[in-house]
Amino acid sequence: MPSDRWLQRESRSWVDNGIISENQRRQILELYQKNVKPVSIMVILASLLIGFGLLSFIAANWQGMSNGLKLLVIFTSLLGVYGLADWMHTRKQHVWGIAFSFLGVLIFGIGLMLIGQMYHIVTYNAGAVFMWAAVSLLMAYVYRNDLFVILGLILLTTGEIYSVAEFHSFSYMYFILFTVFVVPYLIRYPSGYNQVFSVLSFSFSILLFVIDQDQHVLWMLPYAAALLLLSDVKKLRRMSISSYLRVIGYVVGFLFLIIYSFDATPFFLGERDGSASLIAATVILLAGYGLSVWKKGDAGRLFDVLLFMPVFFHNVSHIEWLYILTLFVFSLYLIIHGSRHTLIIQVNFGIVVFVISCLIAYGQLAWAFMPKSLFFVVGGLLLFGLSFWMQRQKHVWLKRGDNQ
Amino acid sequence: MMDQKPAEVRPERRRFYFMILIQILLWGVILASYWMIDWKGEPVMLETAPVDPHDFFRGDYVILSYTISTIDKTLLADNDSGSIERNASVYVVLEEKGEYAEAVAAYFDKPDHLQAGQKIIRGKVRYDMGDRVLIDYGIERFYVEENRGRDIEELRDELDVEVLVTSSGRSKVNRLFYRGEPVTLE
Numbered sequence: 001m002p003s004d005r006w007l008q009r010e011s012r013s014w015v016d017n018g019i020i021s022e023n024q025r026r027q028i029l030e031l032y033q034k035n036v037k038p039v040s041i042m043v044i045l046a047s048l049l050i051g052f053g054l055l056s057f058i059a060a061n062w063q064g065m066s067n068g069l070k071l072l073v074i075f076t077s078l079l080g081v082y083g084l085a086d087w088m089h090t091r092k093q094h095v096w097g098i099a100f101s102f103l104g105v106l107i108f109g110i111g112l113m114l115i116g117q118m119y120h121i122v123t124y125n126a127g128a129v130f131m132w133a134a135v136s137l138l139m140a141y142v143y144r145n146d147l148f149v150i151l152g153l154i155l156l157t158t159g160e161i162y163s164v165a166e167f168h169s170f171s172y173m174y175f176i177l178f179t180v181f182v183v184p185y186l187i188r189y190p191s192g193y194n195q196v197f198s199v200l201s202f203s204f205s206i207l208l209f210v211i212d213q214d215q216h217v218l219w220m221l222p223y224a225a226a227l228l229l230l231s232d233v234k235k236l237r238r239m240s241i242s243s244y245l246r247v248i249g250y251v252v253g254f255l256f257l258i259i260y261s262f263d264a265t266p267f268f269l270g271e272r273d274g275s276a277s278l279i280a281a282t283v284i285l286l287a288g289y290g291l292s293v294w295k296k297g298d299a300g301r302l303f304d305v306l307l308f309m310p311v312f313f314h315n316v317s318h319i320e321w322l323y324i325l326t327l328f329v330f331s332l333y334l335i336i337h338g339s340r341h342t343l344i345i346q347v348n349f350g351i352v353v354f355v356i357s358c359l360i361a362y363g364q365l366a367w368a369f370m371p372k373s374l375f376f377v378v379g380g381l382l383l384f385g386l387s388f389w390m391q392r393q394k395h396v397w398l399k400r401g402d403n404q
Numbered sequence: 405m406m407d408q409k410p411a412e413v414r415p416e417r418r419r420f421y422f423m424i425l426i427q428i429l430l431w432g433v434i435l436a437s438y439w440m441i442d443w444k445g446e447p448v449m450l451e452t453a454p455v456d457p458h459d460f461f462r463g464d465y466v467i468l469s470y471t472i473s474t475i476d477k478t479l480l481a482d483n484d485s486g487s488i489e490r491n492a493s494v495y496v497v498l499e500e501k502g503e504y505a506e507a508v509a510a511y512f513d514k515p516d517h518l519q520a521g522q523k524i525i526r527g528k529v530r531y532d533m534g535d536r537v538l539i540d541y542g543i544e545r546f547y548v549e550e551n552r553g554r555d556i557e558e559l560r561d562e563l564d565v566e567v568l569v570t571s572s573g574r575s576k577v578n579r580l581f582y583r584g585e586p587v588t589l590e
Contacts, residue, residue: 063548078424078428079424082420082424085420089414089415101420108427112430112431112434119576120546121576122543124528124530124542135423135427135430139423143415
């Protein structure tokens with residue numbers, strides 16, 4: 001792989017320049033060696049296309065077949081595809097082996113649906129999709145490959161959406177399968193992909209859960225607080241999942257701040273009841289988080305609490321301005337705290353939030369009295385100027401952070 | 405702890421074969437449970453009822469609704485609480501009256517004794533409509549050739565459905581009848 005060669009060459013010069021030792025270079029190379037063989041997307045795509053081609057052929061001729069023949073077709077295609085996978089592994093064509101097994105998992109699920117059709121089965125739950133997800137997740141353990149985890153997570157999420165949309169009931173099967181299959185996998189074989197997909201999928205199912213329970217969407221904020229708290233747990237702190245938990249917690253918080261800074265009572269979020277349990281849950285989780293960052297000696301992180309303002313303040317006139325102000329303060333905190341600890345991603349994130357805050361403030365101020373075309377032109381220029389200035393400023397901040 | 409991406413190697417063979425076995429078993433269990441109904445079930449003829457107009461019309465299956473899909477609350481012998489929980493299991497006792505089977509009683513727990521000629525079918529409460537209850541039995545669809553669903557749906561008011569039910573109340577659509585003749589889909 002070219003990137004592999006690049007690292008070999010570059011790391012050689014790092015040793016020569018005395019930046020790292022030869023031993024460290026070897027360690028770095030080892031670290032990346034495991035990473036250099038991603039499953040070729042092309043091969044997976046090829047197997048998908050072949051699979052769908054065969055399936056549409058079967059589907060087109062489906063009605064003419066007797067049930068016995070249909071069963072023969074789906075059983076032989078499952079066994080055939082796994083047989084091919086096995087044969088490919090014997091020939092050391094592992095990428096192809098994985099691709100055929102992936103196709104096998106797809107055929108398993110499609111077979112479930114076809115069997116349902118053959119016997120006119122109507123199920124009033126998403127059990128079949130969850131069964132499919134479970135098989136994909138189990139396959140992930142056999143292969144230790146993220147592809148099957150991601151397929152499993154997509155299926156789990158699909159099952160949950162199906163369950164809520166079609167049958168109006170949240171299925172706890174999601175949480176059971178997530179705990180039994182996904183969590184142990186994340187612990188044993190952590191990778192960026194499976195962590196991001198897991199946190200996203202889980203957060204989405206929490207959102208569905210909140211909606212299904214007829215609770216206000218603001219309950220996503222205590223969930224975001226829980227993510228922040230979790231990201232600060234000692235055991236997770238050094239792992240990359242910690243930063244994904246934090247980022248997704250931030251994103252949830254920001255979405256609310258941004259929405260509420262436009263309009264304190266957006267119609268699509270409904271009237272807030274300011275329920276005591278919502279406030280209590282948020283306070284408890286934030287207190288835990290505050291204690292945790294305080295103990296760690298990172299008191300700057302206490303600013304994170306600002307994100308949760310929408311839980312506490314509402315039904316106050318002109319509250320939007322408080323949220324806009326909060327966005328500004330928060331973005332400055334992200335930039336200052338990030339540059340002090342040389343957290344480049346956090347600084348970039350802070351810059352984005354700062355620019356968004358400026359635009360919202362500008363919008364709130366100028367929309368009412370400016371001609372609309374001028375409004376957009378000035379807005380564009382503002383955005384242009386701001387990002388230019390911020391990008392230049394970033395280097396200054398990060399340098400200052402390094403010196404401290 | 406560093407993130408690691410496992411290398412692509414052959415999966416352990418025994419695990420791999422075990423996974424294939426699991427998938428075949430899962431299919432097998434589902435198939436067997438329906439073959440069981442074919443084998444043990446007894447036929448009952450059900451009269452169809454007009455379908456809720458809010459249901460989508462689908463091309464590839466016929467939506468079926470039965471006269472037994474809604475039952476009077478008075479039939480529910482052990483209902484004392486008044487309102488009925490969604491998704492609660494219901495056992496409906498069927499008795500042949502003339503051409504069709506009709507619901508004569510319903511229980512939340514499987515009844516121990518049935519009179520001669522009675523059969524039970526298990527369903528789930530979909531909706532409590534006040535004095536009546538809407539029940540799903542899992543026999544509300546009949547898959548047909550793509551785009552044929554609509555044609556058959558137009559005949560629906562004159563369709564009868566032969567359903568197989570087992571002694572435990574499991575059920576499965578067996579055949580459709582149009583004016584007394586079995587519908588062939590060729």
